[in-house]
Amino acid sequence: MGKSSRKKARSAAASAEGAAPGAVGPRQPCPCGSGRQYKSCHGNPSGPPPVFSARPFAGLAGESDLIALREFVPAATAPLKVKGSDRSVTLCSLLPGAVPALVRDNGSIFLGLQVQHAYGDPSRDLAAVLNAALEAEPGTMVGLTENPGEGPTLQDLVEGDLVVTVHDGFDYWLDGLDDADGSMAAVLEQANAAVAPTVRLDGVDSAYWTALGEREYLRWVRPEDEDVLLDALARLHAAGEDHLVEGGKLIGMFRAHGVLVPVWDLPQGTGAEALVGPVADFAAKISATLADARPLETAERSARAGLTSRQLTIR
Structure with a gap:
């Protein structure tokens, strides 16, 4: 097929799919750069999906380690220094039930990296969870049930180096926790059995x-x-x-x-x-x-x- 014929065919296909000649077709890449088809992104009648950040942790000290903990390291922790605060915050690869954050009874915060929600910018999402945890009562779980919208990123909230400790299992879940009935111990045993060295x-x-x-x-x-x-x-x-x-x-x-x-x-x-x-x-x-x-x-x-x-x- 010649160049002119291919151009006419594409225009005809675009018109058949409901797009004017020269416009973005439903199955073409969205101009926003998300990598999605236009019909699944900004061409979606229900509105575009959450914003996508190509390199969300750029500029963070320890960016590479943070990505490792989020994607493939099973059990690891790293203390976080929150700007202008003396609260104890620990970044964790995974928390029980993949919850985004736990506020301990003593007020310290565990912030989870491996979570079930995905709103396009994990750094912004982590910052939203951290801000919510800083305001939450001790002894509570904190998470996201909807897109947090525009707001600060983790880069805006924390400072200093990321010092990672890799653990053999998830025993850190029980640090400072009273597990009198043994319920957490049972969960811990099951989780530890699945940890790859x-x-x-x-x-x-x-x-x-x-x-x-x-x-x-x-x-x-x-x-x-x-x-x-x-x-x-x-x-x-x-x-x-x-x-x-x-x-x-x-x-x-x-x-x-x-x-x-x-x-x-x-x-x-x-x-x-x-x-x-x-x-x-x-x-x-x-x-x-x-x-x-x-x-x-x-x-x-x-x-x-x-x-x-x-x-x-x-x-």
């Missing part, structure tokens, strides 16, 4: 070893621009320099909250300790490669295409 590596930021059944992996949240990091990984892959240990290999990556999370498959029995040196060496290697601004060569472009095809986007 996970270790945050020393010496580098946001690199996590985990064992899933008999398989071991390293998942490393990287803060660089996605395209720049992909170029660097492609150069190393094409040169055969993207492995960490003998028998291990880079198998793909997640895309989460605007950053990439490369994933290495590791030989059984590798363990976390054996990765500390190799990962530190690779960190230096990739830093040097990131500074290489030359256009990719043919083999590198092919490697980049292969890595791109092995991406899984999670939001």
Whole structure:
């Protein structure tokens, strides 16, 4: 079909779907950039879905670790410093029942990352939950039942570094809690049984070893621009320099909250300790490669295409 014929066909299809020639068709990408079809976004008669933030945690100290805790680290905590407040606030990977926040009897706050609601901007949602928890009575649960609308983000409310502690299980749920009837202990036992062993590596930021059944992996949240990091990984892959240990290999990556999370498959029995040196060496290697601004060569472009095809986007 010639160019003129294709143009006429698209116009006819748009008209058939109820759109004027030249207008956005229902099945075309929405002009807002959300990635949704127009009919499911700003072309929806019921109104557009909640706002989508491509990189919601940008600018936060510890952005990469926060993404790791939100997406794949089962049990971890990190204290948060709230601007202008001396309240004790602890960021948690997961809380009982995936509740967004718990205000403890002593007034301290547990703020959960792995939650069931999704209103497009998790940083804004976390800030809304945190503000509500700061106003709530001790001994209560806090959550979101509807889109909180415009408001501050987590970046607006907190300051300081994010110091992560990875736990073997969810025993932190019981810190300072009187579980006289044993009801929480039963919930805790069930939750702990499902925890995959996970270790945050020393010496580098946001690199996590985990064992899933008999398989071991390293998942490393990287803060660089996605395209720049992909170029660097492609150069190393094409040169055969993207492995960490003998028998291990880079198998793909997640895309989460605007950053990439490369994933290495590791030989059984590798363990976390054996990765500390190799990962530190690779960190230096990739830093040097990131500074290489030359256009990719043919083999590198092919490697980049292969890595791109092995991406899984999670939001």
